[in-house]
Amino acid sequence: MLHKLFRLLVFTLAITTPVLAIEIRTPETQEDEQAILDQYLLPDGELKDTLDELFTTYKLAQSFGNGTSVRTKDAFRKAGFKFLKGTRITEHPLMPGWVVKLGRANRVHQHVSRIWMAEAMRAVIQEHDLTHVKIPEKFLYHIPGTPQKLVDDNYAVISEKVECSNDRNNRARLRQLPFQTLNEIVTIIKNVVYNDPSPSNIRVLGDGATVAIIDTEIIHWKRGWDVARCIKQFVTYLSLEQKVAIAKSR
Numbered sequence: 398m399l400h401k402l403f404r405l406l407v408f409t410l411a412i413t414t415p416v417l418a419i420e421i422r423t424p425e426t427q428e429d430e431q432a433i434l435d436q437y438l439l440p441d442g443e444l445k446d447t448l449d450e451l452f453t454t455y456k457l458a459q460s461f462g463n464g465t466s467v468r469t470k471d472a473f474r475k476a477g478f479k480f481l482k483g484t485r486i487t488e489h490p491l492m493p494g495w496v497v498k499l500g501r502a503n504r505v506h507q508h509v510s511r512i513w514m515a516e517a518m519r520a521v522i523q524e525h526d527l528t529h530v531k532i533p534e535k536f537l538y539h540i541p542g543t544p545q546k547l548v549d550d551n552y553a554v555i556s557e558k559v560e561c562s563n564d565r566n567n568r569a570r571l572r573q574l575p576f577q578t579l580n581e582i583v584t585i586i587k588n589v590v591y592n593d594p595s596p597s598n599i600r601v602l603g604d605g606a607t608v609a610i611i612d613t614e615i616i617h618w619k620r621g622w623d624v625a626r627c628i629k630q631f632v633t634y635l636s637l638e639q640k641v642a643i644a645k646s647r
């Protein structure tokens with residue numbers, strides 16, 4: 398019975414949420430890359446000076462994996478970075494309020510997709526007048542000594558830090574979200590085919606009714622997912638009441 402309800406929910410969400418033509422700016426040519434860099438390259442200022450100083454002094458390269466991950470993590474630690482998660486997500490006491498995200502080895506446009514997916518999500522927010530979903534500000538930081546090409550190895554993503562509860566608490570808080578917020582999240586998932594809508598990526602803010610999507614990366618191995626599959630994943634994190642409320646409204 399529950400299983401049936403769930404399937405019906407995913408189906409109705411997939412067919413009834415209106416989709417506008419949101420452009421996702423994946424770069425294909427050098428001109429495309431330049432246009433993204435023109436808009437999102439971290440501007441000169443204190444933040445960039447600090448990163449330049451740390452990256453050049455400590456010779457921080459970005460190649461994780463292939464046996465180099467431990468050494469690279471150590472280098473970042475020596476430079477004063479603290480890892481928030483895994484080997485890629487860091488912060489530094491000299492840059493309060495910012496998170497520095499790094500790429501994964503052997504990817505081209507997974508990590509840097511954080512930038513154009515965030516842009517696409519902001520476009521959905523604007524087009525649909527959504528008021529309960531925030532997307533943190535993000536910039537690209539060119540890693541000194543690497544080529545200019547806009548690929549994962551050559552850029553860090555600098556993201557505004559969001560004050561939010563830890564993963565486990567957030568999971569519970571997501572299950573308390575009001576219907577309107579859930580509806581807005583579904584609208585975003587649907588319009589940009591957001592394939593990683595998990596509680597660690599969609600964080601409930603202090604008011605309990607607004608969320609920030611802090612991880613806007615398109616996951617490489619889930620690229621074949623369609624809208625229904627993405628929504629199906631999101632809905633698994635919700636309470637039965639929330640599932641029913643969404644299903645009823647469609």
Ligand SMILES: Nc1ncnc2c1ncn2[C@@H]1O[C@H](COP(=O)(O)OP(=O)(O)OP(=O)(O)O)[C@@H](O)[C@H]1O
Pocket residue numbers: 481482483484485486496498533556557558559560561597598611612613614
């Ligand atoms: N903007 C932010 N503000 C606050 N905390 C953040 C922010 N971005 C990331 N974090 C913290 O870092 C964690 C991992 O970040 P993120 O979700 O962007 O990386 P990820 O792509 O999931 O990493 P991995 O692929 O290694 O699992 C988050 O779950 C959160 O705890």
Ligand SMILES: [Mg+2]
Pocket residue numbers: 597598612
């Ligand atoms: Mg994440």
